[in-house]
Amino acid sequence: xxxxxxxxxxxCPAAGPKPKTCSFKAGSLxxxxxxxxVGGSLYYTTVQVLTRHDTMLKAMFSGxxxxxxxxxxxILIDRCGKHFGTILNYxxxxxxxxxxxxxxIKELMAEAKYYLIQGLVDMCQAALQDKKxxxxxxxxxxxxxxxxxxxxxxxxxxxxxxxxxxxRSNNKYSYTSNSDDxxxxxxxxxxxxxxxxxxxxxxxxxxxxxxxxxxxxxxQGRKLAEVCCTSIVYAxxxxxxKVEFPEARIYEETLNVLLYETPRVPxxxxxxxxxxxxxxxxxxxxDEGFELRDRVRRIHVKxxxxxxxxxxxx
Numbered sequence: 115x116x117x118x119x120x121x122x123x124x125x126c127p128a129a130g131p132k133p134k135t136c137s138f139k140a141g142s143l144x145x146x147x148x149x150x151x152v153g154g155s156l157y158y159t160t161v162q163v164l165t166r167h168d169t170m171l172k173a174m175f176s177g178x179x180x181x182x183x184x185x186x187x188x189i190l191i192d193r194c195g196k197h198f199g200t201i202l203n204y205x206x207x208x209x210x211x212x213x214x215x216x217x218x219i220k221e222l223m224a225e226a227k228y229y230l231i232q233g234l235v236d237m238c239q240a241a242l243q244d245k246k247x248x249x250x251x252x253x254x255x256x257x258x259x260x261x262x263x264x265x266x267x268x269x270x271x272x273x274x275x276x277x278x279x280x281x282r283s284n285n286k287y288s289y290t291s292n293s294d295d296x297x298x299x300x301x302x303x304x305x306x307x308x309x310x311x312x313x314x315x316x317x318x319x320x321x322x323x324x325x326x327x328x329x330x331x332x333x334q335g336r337k338l339a340e341v342c343c344t345s346i347v348y349a350x351x352x353x354x355x356k357v358e359f360p361e362a363r364i365y366e367e368t369l370n371v372l373l374y375e376t377p378r379v380p381x382x383x384x385x386x387x388x389x390x391x392x393x394x395x396x397x398x399x400x401d402e403g404f405e406l407r408d409r410v411r412r413i414h415v416k417x418x419x420x421x422x423x424x425x426x427x428x
Contacts, residue, residue: 155195333374
């Protein structure tokens with residue numbers, strides 16, 4: 115064997131009788147290298163590495179604590195050996211590359227606390243805090259608790275608003291066979307849309323309204339469209355509530371509200387940049403600006419307040 119340190123991580127056989135142990139003072143170790151059995155994982159390192167820092171391992175291998183060995187001379191440490199190799203690397207280099215997953219960092223920090231390695235504990239705590247900051251929610255969905263709160267949210271929002279109302283307690287009839295599945299599909303679609311457009315649209319949930327399942331779409335503070343997903347049907351001479359899933363219609367109305375992302379007041383610089391060549395205009399700049407603003411307003415009202423079946427460009 116050559117070199118200052120060497121590390122192996124082979125597993126001890128799970129079967130077989132337990133090894134006999136005997137106690138002795140670690141200060142009596144005459145060899146430069148020591149063999150460690152940490153919870154079944156075998157490691158080979160030096161006393162110098164184990165005693166570099168003021169830790170429990172230094173106390174064990176400097177004669178201040180009694181250690182146990184098996185009949186083959188392996189020093190026994192009754193801890194999980196999964197992260198002990200990382201512990202040794204930190205004792206050697208004073209730094210390590212931490213695991214990527216939070217759970218493994220927590221496991222490593224628990225081992226570092228047991229061995230009283232404060233520097234490694236601090237590294238793990240800092241990494242966990244950084245990872246916590248990275249896991250901020252993708253989007254936040256307000257849940258309506260009162261009509262006043264709904265009104266305040268819609269009026270104060272600078273974005274278009276999509277609201278899903280679902281309230282099964284409003285129903286006094288039994289549901290049709292596929293109504294529960296369709297209600298779940300509406301909720302899943304709402305979650306999917308909120309993840310996709312959360313930066314452009316405010317999505318809110320309403321669980322106190324009068325409908326069982328209803329979508330509402332708002333732009334610039336006013337209601338533009340509504341898609342009610344429930345109806346009453348007759349089956350075997352009794353009334354039943356039917357919940358539908360008009361997926362295409364919901365997608366269509368959601369895309370329509372995206373048109374209300376623009377400010378309420380037209381951007382004069384944008385109007386000027388997209389207008390026709392001013393050299394061909396017969397009006398003054400002031401008259402032209404007024405005409406463009408008026409035209410944008412009227413198209414806006416006509417296109418987005420009613421349904422226009424004409425093809426684009428006509």
